[in-house]
Amino acid sequence: MPFSLHFSPTPLITAPSPLSKPFFLVPYYHTLHAPKSPLCSSMEHALTHQGKQEAFDRRPEDSQTLPLGLRRDAMPSHVAVIMDGNRRWARLRDLPVRSGYEAGVESLRKIVEICCKWGIKVLSVFAFSSDNWFRPKVEVEFLMSLFERGMQEDTGIFFRENIRISVIGDLTKLPKALQELMVNLEEATKNNTRFQLIVAxxxxxxxxxVQACQRLALKAKCGLIEPSDINVSLMEQELETNCTEFPHPDLLIRTSGEFRISNFMLWQLAYTELFFAQSLWPDFGEAEFLKALLAFQQRQRRYGNQLAQSIYFAVQSGKKLNVMSLELEVDRKRGSTLERPPT
Structure with missing residues (x-):
């Protein structure tokens, strides 16, 4: 069924789902794993990319058409966006600030549609930062109502298009009705597999x-882990992006011509490619998105070292890797062959 941006408002989801207490006080625990061998996190990320890519379904229509020059085999799995410039867009047009935010919602809907069409699996958007609570009260109240109205209206699209919604952040600060809506929507769409929208x-x-460290400290206090058990893997299990199979964005886009990441996904962006667009967010459409993706596909991702780069390209090409093949792959990249003792 074609993706449509025009739909009838859908009633609030009624499936009950109890709200949790503040994150760091709730002793819910992931299954703990034994400490891993000291591989760098960049290598772990590259090695697991292949299996995670296969975890998602792909609709037949998703693979039919791509813009000229865009390669499906180099498409990012996870794109993150800092949606900046809504207020400036409104002021440049002598419009109220709320008009800029409303135009920004329409831009987001278009980008979600494009992601579904082009086969991107996860889109994370920075919708409201912790610092935004210091903005004028009337502006904050409007944004809360806009979140609630937008999610209610788009519920039909989420189900029809098999879209999963995840919300990350300190939800305890949100209005009660909005908290309930977000929790219910997450629960109702958790088995959708075509595309995942993560709203921060x-x-x-x-x-x-900080909340991940608090969780780990609580586990250590309860005797579930030893402090020496804490490693990159355990830390990432407690980050809010544990809701997705692709916790590390491949590409970050920031709009409005600003060159900073503004305290967004600081851990997760360690090896992310960055693209800074001049367009204000309400003006960011298919042409600008295509430009960002083409730039991404022209980059050579090294993940911090030669070996990790070799692993990444080998996995992308479908190779099954073992220790010997990893060494051979590194040698091939370096253009030399090392002598090896007989086995």
Whole structure:
């Protein structure tokens, strides 16, 4: 069924789902794994990319058409966006600030549609930062109502298009009705597999790392882990992006011509490619998105070292890797062959 941006408002989801207490006080625990061998996180990310890519379904229509020059085999799995410039867009047109935010919602709907059409699996958007609570009260109240209205209206699209919604951030600060709506929507769409939209609300990278550390400290206090058990893997299990199979964005786009990441996904962006667009967010459409993706596909992702780069390209090409093949792959990249003892 074609993706449509025009739809009738859908009633609020009624499936009950209890709200949790503040994140760091709730002793819910992931299954713990034994400490891993000291591989760098960049290598772990590259090695697991192949299996995670196969975890998602792809509709037949998703693979039919791509713009000229865009390669499906180099498409990012996870794109993150800092949606900046809504207020400036409104002021440049002598419009109220709320008009800029409403135009920004329409731009987001278009980008979600494009992601579904082009086969991108996850889109994370920075919708409301922890610092945005310091904006004028009337502006904050309007944004809360806009979140609620937008999610209610788009519920039909989420189900029809098999879209999963995840919300990350300190939801305890949101209005009660909005908290309930978000929790219910997450629960109702958790088995949708075509595409995942992650909305960061009342979020910051600092908050995410701190709440993960608090969770790990609580586990250590309860005797579930030893402090020496804490490693990159355990840390990432506690970050809010544990809701997705692709927790590390491949590409970050920031609009409005600003060159900073503004405390967004600080841990997760370690090896992310960055693209800074001049367009204000309401003006960011298919042409600008295509430009960002083409730039991404022209880059050579090294993940911090030669070996990790070799692993990444080998996995992308479908190779099954073992220790010997990893060494051979590195040698091939370096253009030399090392002598090896007989086995």
């Amino acid at each position: 609300v009342s979020y910051s990278g600092h908050y995410d790392v």
